[in-house]
Amino acid sequence: MIKADYHMHSHFSGDSTEPMELMVQSAIQKGLTHICFTEHMDMDYPVSDKTPEGMFLLNTDSYLYDLLKLKNKYAEQIKVAFGVELGIQPHLQKELAVYARSFEFDFIIGSTHVVKREDPYYPSFYEGKTEEEAYRSYFEENLLNLKKFQNFDVYGHLDYVVRYGTYQDANYSYDKYKDLFDQMLTLLLEKEKGIELNTGSLRRGTKDVSPCTDVLKRYKELGGEIITIGSDAHTAADIAADFDRAEEILKSCGFKYYSVFENRMAEYKKLG
Ligand SMILES: [Zn+2]
Ligand SMILES: [Zn+2]
Numbered sequence: 001m002i003k004a005d006y007h008m009h010s011h012f013s014g015d016s017t018e019p020m021e022l023m024v025q026s027a028i029q030k031g032l033t034h035i036c037f038t039e040h041m042d043m044d045y046p047v048s049d050k051t052p053e054g055m056f057l058l059n060t061d062s063y064l065y066d067l068l069k070l071k072n073k074y075a076e077q078i079k080v081a082f083g084v085e086l087g088i089q090p091h092l093q094k095e096l097a098v099y100a101r102s103f104e105f106d107f108i109i110g111s112t113h114v115v116k117r118e119d120p121y122y123p124s125f126y127e128g129k130t131e132e133e134a135y136r137s138y139f140e141e142n143l144l145n146l147k148k149f150q151n152f153d154v155y156g157h158l159d160y161v162v163r164y165g166t167y168q169d170a171n172y173s174y175d176k177y178k179d180l181f182d183q184m185l186t187l188l189l190e191k192e193k194g195i196e197l198n199t200g201s202l203r204r205g206t207k208d209v210s211p212c213t214d215v216l217k218r219y220k221e222l223g224g225e226i227i228t229i230g231s232d233a234h235t236a237a238d239i240a241a242d243f244d245r246a247e248e249i250l251k252s253c254g255f256k257y258y259s260v261f262e263n264r265m266a267e268y269k270k271l272g
Helices: 020-028 060-073 092-103 130-150 160-164 175-190 213-221 243-252
Strands: 034-041 078-088 107-111 195-200 227-230 255-260 265-270
Touching: 020 034, 020 060, 034 060, 034 107, 034 255, 060 078, 060 107, 078 092, 078 255, 092 195, 130 160, 175 195, 175 213, 195 213, 213 227, 213 243, 227 243, 227 255
Parallel strands: 034 078, 078 107, 195 227
Antiparallel strands: 255 265
């Protein structure tokens, strides 16, 4: 059983209202031994009526203060790690590098949430584009971000855009975007960075996890070993959601281990 959830958001993230302590308690109840909070830090996120200025800016000092209290309180039952999900945009290279070095994070997920001032979360991203154009523009931005930014441990939900496309993963496959995925995976391996298996897409109706099984398989085939599992929970109830499925998929791809991180160092845990 996978016992570590390395992607979750409490009320310190602009899109969650869940108290951290409830999440820690839920993780313990579900039999997890390790969790990592990965609160959103998206600098220069586009402002709209739905997303006021600073919505995804993290108050990292207060977050760390509360996290340390819980980490100590529950130390006998579970390991709680200090993480962040950093929203990468090409023009933020310097600011992000400074921020990543300013705190002693255990774990950093790099994520593309914004492509040329638009978040694929909103339908407007797809207007005037075919599905393939929309997906490609997201993957191209991922690739650019990977070229520009280094200070992360795993790259998050490599095919995030697929969650929100009109037909989601009905017509989508690794093969269709193989050219871009192979470049992304090769770059990650060169930099000795990992990826995550994110089960959050399943709760939004996709058939497969994120990135899709064939991308995970390709990563393994190319020599990838560092992989964390994350529910992307924004509520206590969603912690470790679909982890049985995640385990089956990882085994089917040939993975024998998954990773947890402490002080930015990977530690390997045996699957099953
Ligand atoms: Zn994300
Ligand atoms: Zn997330």
